[in-house]
Amino acid sequence: MKMNVLKWEEEFSNKIEELEVPHNWDLHVDMDLVKQKTGLIYTQQTFGSFRCSRCKRSWNSSKVSVLFIINLNKHLRHGTVKMRIFKQGCERCSSPEEMTPTVTSDNIERVVCNLVHKIQRKFYEVNDQYQDQKPKIYGPLEGLHNKERCEACRHxxxxxxxxxxxxxxxxxxxxxxxxxxxxxxxxxxxxxxxxxxxxxxx
CATH class of the missing domain: 1.20.5 (Single alpha-helices involved in coiled-coils or other helix-helix interfaces)
Structure with a gap:
């Protein structure tokens, strides 16, 4: 299952414009992204749904981790955000393929809104008393989080x-x-x- 990259990029662009964040900002998805020595590291957890490509089992998780690495070049007046959403593997299969989650539009909006407010606070010293929005939960959650089948846990x-x-x-x-x-x-x-x-x- 492929991630809806366009939705994330569009939502980020819209929120940057809506909140009138200075400079030009771009968001890029990198599914191999890891923590780096440079840039602001920002992580969030949201709700997502998975479907195994082998046994077709479906499951939900409230521990879908998203990693952002944020950089601003004030000289060039340009900011970049690299993003990675982490995968999970099916508990039923012995050697499962790790799947990319489906995240609903409203949860994408919440994650991106939290991200842009983080940029405002850290790079532009905006103190608006904003509190991060929590994700909306859709459907049942099955048992405990399986760390062995979670890509984010390994990192x-x-x-x-x-x-x-x-x-x-x-x-x-x-x-x-x-x-x-x-x-x-x-x-x-x-x-x-x-x-x-x-x-x-x-």
């Missing part, structure tokens, strides 16, 4: 995103707890001060 991308999400979640959980602890300490300190004044005047 360490799935685990990287899970750790990132876990850290953010734990930080949000820690902040209220830390605030509560500081409040309790403040009360104890106040009581201790009152006690010292009382006994000093006895």
């Amino acid at each position: 360490g991308l799935c685990e990287q995103q899970v750790l990132s999400c876990t850290y953010e979640q734990n930080r949000e959980q820690r902040e209220p707890a830390a605030s509560a602890a500081l409040s309790v300490m403040g009360v104890i300190s106040g009581v201790a001060s009152i006690a010292l004044l009382y006994f000093a005047n006895k």
Whole structure:
């Protein structure tokens, strides 16, 4: 199954124009793309559907990883984004061909919107309080994510995103707890001060 490259490129171009991003920007799909030493690395996960070319089994995944490497040449006033969407293999077949997912138009729009806002924040210091849109889930998800049949897992991308999400979640959980602890300490300190004044005047 081939990826709808044109849809991704068109959506990117439209969003760049809609948000009035400076300079000229292009998006290119490279299905052999890997992490590089230069450029901003940006990853996302979205929802996609797969169909095995051998046994015709179909399955859905909410862990379809997309890698972007972003570069801007300010001298030439031109930015480029290289993109790779990672494949998955069928769990039923012993030696499956890894398949490219089908991603719905609205999920493509969400991924691209997140990407362009990332470009604005990192390259143009735009602070619009934008929060990344999460993908829409269509259809049932079967069991746990199979890391052995996931191309992105072999490149360490799935685990990287899970750790990132876990850290953010734990930080949000820690902040209220830390605030509560500081409040309790403040009360104890106040009581201790009152006690010292009382006994000093006895």
